[in-house]
Amino acid sequence: MKKSSEGIRLTVTTILGVIFGFFVGCSFPNFSSIRLSLVPSFSSTVEMDFTGDTIYVESNPHGAELLPPGIVVVETDFYLRRLWGNPEEDLTTRPKYLVTFTVGFEQQKNVDMAVKKFSEDxxxxxxxxxxxxxxxEELEWSKRAIHVSIRKQTKWWYAKRFLHPDVVAAYDYIFIWDEDIGVEHFDAEKYLHLVKKYGLEISQPGVDPNKGLTWEMTKRRGDSEVHKETIEKPGWCTDPHLPPCAAFVEIEAPVFSRNAWRCVWHMIQNDLVHGWGLDFAFGRCVEPAHEKIGVVDAQWIVNRVIPSIGDQVRERCMLEWSQFQARLAQADRAHIDGTARG
Known part of the structure; x- marks a missing residue:
């Protein structure tokens, strides 16, 4: 009788165990992988899923999840490489800054003068x-320059397609300049010294107030090294800390820190190629904008006012400006609505 009673108990326990396991299994129908936490270095942890023969690394960039993390290179650069020898010995120097000009051959003389203001750094x-x-190619410095040739496109069209943040990540500052800038009173190294001194993430040289049309904010002042605010015409500024009275530089000759450019690049619209309106929105990419955006007076430029756009192009520029403003306002509303619902 004792043995019979123990057998019954064992049978009942087994049945209950099977039933419990069945319900647990039904509760996790999608559990089909094993997650391991690997530590490839002291500073990072890589989460990996092993599902069948596939290794999925969540920390890798999108599209590279199937690669081992150690082989993933997320950034690139414009450094020129040799076609022979040891790759590790290719670079004798690593320039820290990038300057771009959007050019036509007729302005070669002026661009030549401008480029010579920038060192091998x-x-x-x-x-x-x-x-x-x-x-x-007749210019000596041209042999070490990068040339991108595509007809009848604008500076911001090129910037969106060739200055991705992961491409220019090697550079501390990125100059995105027009071809018609006079640089007789400009020194690039001294300019960057002042940019760093005053903590500017987005900046431009002051513009000669006696040549061409320019905003009050970007006019050069003779009594300061840098200024970050101004007084505009009545009605232009709803807030003294907002454009065009502060947090404002023009699209003619802006200079961006690496971090600021990463944000600005994402804000550039793929189809709006003239960039009108961007300068009023640069402040969204740094905080506080009225302190980190400024004009360097001590290193200044001249706008040579070379005619480059006709009435039809100007009409397109104005249209793009209004479209950009509308898209920005719509994005703000959607963000506010989404935050409120969240």
């Missing part, structure tokens, strides 16, 4: 809108 990148890139 700068990578030179020319965007050729007239297709005449090979004709620049």
């Amino acid at each position: 700068f990578t030179i990148l020319l965007f050729h809108y007239d297709g005449r890139a090979s004709e620049w």
Whole structure:
């Protein structure tokens, strides 16, 4: 009788165990992988899923999840490489800054003068809108420059397609300049010294107030090294800390820190190629904008006012400005609504 009673108890326990396991299994129908936490270095942890023969690394960039983390290179650069020898010995120097000009051959003389204001600590990148890139080879510095030649495109069209943040991540500062800038009173190294001294994430040189049309904010002042605010015409500024009275530089000759450019690049619209309206929105990419955006007076430039757009193009510029403002307002509303619902 004792043995019979123990057998019954064992049978009942087994049945209950099977039933319990069945319900637990039903509660986790999608559990089909094993997660391990690997520590490849002292500073990072890589989460990996092993599902069948596939290794899925969540910390890798999108599209590279199937690669081992140690082989993933998320950034690139414009440094020129040799075709022979040891790759590790290719670079004798690593420029810390990037300067780009969008150019036509007719402005070669002016661009030549401008480029010579930048030392070998700068990578030179020319965007050729007239297709005449090979004709620049007569200039000595042109041999170490990067040339991108695509006809009839604008500075911001090139910037969106060739200055992705992961491409220019090697550079501390990125200059995105027009071709018609006079640089007789400009020194790039001294300019960056002042940018760092005053903590500017987005900046531009002051513009000669006696040449061409320019906003009050970007006019050069003779009594300061840097200024970050101004007084505009009545009705232009709803807030003294907002554009165009502060947190404002123009799209003619802006200079961005690496971090600021990563944000600005994402704000550039793929189809709005003239960039009108961007300068009023630069402040969204740094905080506080009225302290980190400024004009460097001690190193200043001249706007040579070379005619480059006709009435039809100007009409397109104005249209793009209004479209950009509308998209920004719509994005703000959607964000506010989403935050409120959340």
